Amino acid sequence: MHSNVVLGTAVAVVAAAYAFKPKKSKTDLEAKSVPVPELPSYLPLQLDTTFSYIVSTLAGKDEMEYLRNMTSKYGNTVNFRGFNEDFIVLLDPSSIQHILAKNQPNYEKGSDFQDIFHEFLGSGIFNADGETWKTQRQLARPHFQTTEFRDSELINRHVDQLLRIIDRDLTANPDSPLEVQNLFCRFTLDEATDFLFGDSINSLEHENSEFSQAFNYAQSITAWRFRVPIWKYVLPTKKLLKSIETLDKFVYKIIDKAVARQEERERRQSSDEAGTKDEGHATLLDHFLSHQKENNFVDREYLRSMLLNFLLAGRDTTASLLTWTMWYLSQHPDVVVRLKQEIMQVVGPIAIPGYDDIKKLKYQKQVVNEVLRLRPPVPFNPKQSVEEDVLPNGYYIPPKTKVAYSAYVTHRLPELWGKDADTFDPDRWGPERVGSIKPFMFVPFHAGPRICLGQNLAYTTAQVTLTRLLQNYEIQPTPGFQPEPLGDIVMFSRNGVQVRIRKKNLADAI
Template identity: 70%
Template sequence: MNPTVVLSTAVAVAAAAYAFKPKKKTELEAKSVPIPEPKSYLPLQIDTVVSYIYNLLRGQDELEMLLKDMKVHGNTINFKGFNDDFIVVTDPSSIQHILAKNQPNYEKGPFFKEIFHDFLGSGIFNADGDTWKSQRQIARPHFQTSEFKDAALINKHVDGLLVLIDKHIATKPDTPLEVQSVFCRFTLDEASEFLFGATVDALKNEQTEFSTAFNYAQTMTAWRFRIPFWKYILPRRRMMTEIKKLDDFVYKIIDDARARQAARAQEKKESGKENEEEEDGRRDTLLDHFLSQQDEDGFDSKYLRDMLLNFLLAGRDTTASLLSWTTWKLVQHPKVLEKLYQEIVQVIGPDRVPGYEDIKKLKYQKQVINEVLRLCPPVPINPRESVEEDVLPNGYYIPAGSAVSYCAYATHRLPELWGDDALEFDPDRWGPERVGKIRPFMFVPFHAGPRICLGQNLAYTTAQLALTRLLQRYDIKASPGFEPHQLGDIVMFSRNGVEVLISHKRPASEF
């Protein structure tokens, strides 16, 4: 008999025996409730795994697939694949348990870290324990409101955004503008200058080497979550080539920052003013902030590279997603758009450039943005891994070492939380009469608990300033026949962009 056949058969039998071997329940598991699972008819849930990947490749919306499964199995589901647990929770009590009450038990975990490591290394969003705590503690002061409340840096890049839109109107006045890609370029420029002190110049050049590599690395990382045995299927050589381009750009910025820091230190030493605070009007970047906080051993360049790319991923994509879906919702609801514009005119005026204090007065605008964040959370699903076995508040058992995700997209749409109109876009639900009904952990677009997003105030400020100036300057309408197809990726975008018709507002004297 062929030895290869014998060996293969033995391995297959051993694997099957292991997979179907009865496992003794722990005491905690015996007292708990097993999580509902979608039916599977083949060993190791092969049929459900293949069906899931097939539907994704056909372009089906995996978030809507999840909502359909919830209607059958309830708000906590275990999507087993190859006998591994992939648990999704959506009820606020379970989310609170995972993110706050028993947060130490739910880490990023080895599975998540391995998938993201090539792209994000050991940065804050791919770290646990002391590594995460250290980076967060150092970064927190830089994201305080005082760092960006003058709005000068944000408005600088909004200026570039308006230039790009003006050019489109001048050259293609009757052609829809795909704003999602434009917003990604805008937030990439703003975030890179806020973090690095060096803009990528994506608004001036749509296909910069950095932005192209960044987009590719993010897309391939997202597919690693979806495909079993991704190491043997997805193209690693191309992935590492694109990451090398990111590294070259970021390491040069780090070297330049170190050189600037050394030059300033030498200048102060020679002037005899080593202990005096600098008052040259220079705005420190996040990179400068980390360099100034390092101990005598210093941070190595790999540590700084990981930190910067982690914050760039969060700073660029989440705000671009928010602006894209806000634009789409507004053109679908012209009355909301008009009410929003009238508030801007009354509070700020038709053409005055707003500052940080101005946008804080735009109460209805904040309601609109929160409603967009509810229906279209930039991070629709957030994965964790259980360290030890646990029981959720609803009684469901979580085995140790299980993948456990909470899905903000689904939670934000539950009728039992938001009412029968949960799927409707209604900014008034955030008004003073109704906002009191929104309980903790019902609304988690920026995460919650100890790992709540450091940049949420910056995201709100950027989105509000950009939206205010866009509506002051342009009329925005729906593009006939266009419909976005949402993509539940690392960040929720539309797979076919967001197209709108845009034109300059007519002066009041013309009416």
């Protein structure tokens, strides 16, 4: 039988089954609340709305703007129902606060989310709920305390390498624009692997490393699983599993080295070498390994999942922030002038900025926050309800229902941010106006109990890097270039981000 006939028959059977499925009686809570408005659909299983979105994405259209247009038509709480499954998107700050803080235990990652990420991330913190998540977060928190990177030494070491690579590219191609998205992805991959593993990938020097290519592919195909409800039947898995094998090969080597390092440390402590100076500082991996050693076991698979989870959370988010910052600066020379003036006053033209310097760069922090508002690194965040619930606006949430918020759309709502919500304006974060920004209007790092552990590290990395770039280079637009925003797991540009960079000393530029 022809495959199209089989597919058509299957869809018809499923549609009929849903059409004649007996309706459940309403609960008391449901009867007293309001159902979330659904996106209009005219075909069984909402095939028209589901496939229009997929086709739009495949055509390269901006997914976040698609979502924004739909919510502007149908309201700030909308049910994007597909294949007869609810998918509720909410945008107002009170509802975001409800699911992330006030009633956070009722909104988990959920089984569907975990199924999508399982091969890639296992049971790591990004993909975990309940006690598994709590345990990993408690163990990781000390490593992300400000004191771990207060002197910015690790960050500056990798910025040194970044500047060398930029100088090399400028020497080889002085008249060509620089593709900064790829550059920053490599930079933050090196920094993150060093910070988390104690062993850098060195992808700045080796652009097409197997690890970085495998990591990028695993993330890309996993993102498509969110877009395609029947992903198990239509998306490739063979190449994904090969990519994960490449990741595992590298990560397990790192774990084995850490185990050997700990065993050597224990040997020294039990011998005459106890007073020998220990090499380096403890990595996140060392923290987790020490905890396992205390319990007399080493679970290499658990450690592998933990490392890849923190790498995903830390590497691409900071790369996204730096990429979009460079784009906005290339479009706003007046902002660059103010940034450079502040750097000259606080740091100087050539001094290496430390943590204390960064805290004094107030206008720079405003610029970074405005980039995070317009291009939040995680533009869309899905959850799943455990029990039925009612949002502060009165809408009913059924149990076991997908619920998501979009920082991208909330950050651009005119009723929250004014008529200039789409305008890049760092002064909205200045002392005169910042008081109008209320809680949960601005959620680039999530919020509530699951707020990003690496938030301070991301700010510090971005500001140290930005300071040193502006000490050394002029940033100019690339005529005719426009980025194509991609609302993936992390917000990047489909065609990269090109800016022109010219070598110039900060003191000569202002």
